[in-house]
Amino acid sequence: MTDEWVGQLLLAVIVLLGSSVQWLTGMGFALVAVPALVLVLGPAEGVVLANCAAGVISVVGLTDGWRRVRLGAMVPLCVAAVCTVPVGTWVARRLSEPALMATMGVLVTAAVVLVMRGARVRALRGGGGALVAGGVGGFMNSAAGLGGPPVSLYALNADWTVREFVPNAQFYGVVVNAVSIASNGLPDLAAPVWGLAAGAMAVGALVGRALAGRVPEERVRLLVLLLALGGGLSALGKGLWELWM
Template sequence: MTTAELLLGLVVLLGASVQRLTGIGFALVTAPVLALLVGPGQGVLVSNCASAAISAVGLCAGWRQVRLSAMLPLVLAAACTVPAGAWVADRLPERALLTSIGAVVVVAVLLVIAGAQVASLRGRGGAVVAGAASGFLNSSAGVGGPALSLYAVNAQWPVREFVPNAQFYGVVVNLFSMAAKGLPRLASPGWALLAMGVAGGAVVGRLLGEWLSDRQARRLVLGLALLGSLATLAKGLLG
């Protein structure tokens, strides 16, 4: 078992804890670091795989609160753009993909922090726009959550309603992404640590939910995401 594999397990544990706590955030926290550990292409695949798993765990408890009528336009739009994102990611050189992942996450985090109000992200049309953007970004950079979060902010969804719907979306769209690109290429220890990280994150995230307020959890996610994305952006720019 290598140091990189151990770090991968710890990063997945952290990301899974955040996702279990807030409904999104796995890729925001982990995608930049995974890109540095296993390369940007494989990092996105690991992010898709683990994010689908931890979303499924959270969905087991909240599936009755999923608003299928509201989620259908988001999911269908994402399904249309996932192949395009996978095509772009497959053709970008590593340095360009690192830079793109870092830049996308930085911009997304800043928009979420600002609580951006965008008229085009309201109503059914807004759901289509947000789903299309999220599907493309999820399969190309592993970070589909911010577009969904921005839609929820503009649709004025309360946190209690957002979390189960975000988990449903995370399961479906990450499965789309894996269908388009396949599974990550990990050795047996890597898969074992990935599974342990997801399972541990499900427990830790639930415990943190009893101690942290929604505002504190949000700050934690965004702070970690911003640090990781800046590091990835710097590595891409500096080579």
């Protein structure tokens, strides 16, 4: 088996796993997939492919939950994200690949640790908190493909339930990923790779829906965070190693 086939197989597994988690819990694709996609495809292509996949999943998921979207909270979140997405793109394009890899590793690891600790942050409350969370999320989404954790922390500090959070996170995901793709451009991938990713997403959706309600949500959430933490540390380690070499 050639290195190209191995890479494509890894990509399919990563997308399938991320899609399964997203459909199982309503979130988590980027946390699971981005660190691994970055290691397989490199920072630039990995981030934009994650933006594309997460955006499609958010669109499909929102078809059932759009009535529960809190526009009063989401408008400032999304407006702030739209303003900071180009900044994330600008920063990412000016860093070398090892530096970008290390930076993404730091961002992923820090985001996971904050979410795992359930951090309560006064700056993330109210209208001002929505602007902060949306702005940080937009920057992180375009630079590192990981715009969800700041919004998760905002929802935590606003005492949203999971039922309230999921459709609003999907609405945010549609907006921020669409703007990130417009800012970063589409990944330069061959047609078979696009087909493989689309097929893996479809299979992942079937797996996630089949497991929904059968697997305790807290266990899945912990697994997602541990996988993301491991991926973030791996990306950080690889980036620092290449910088040192």
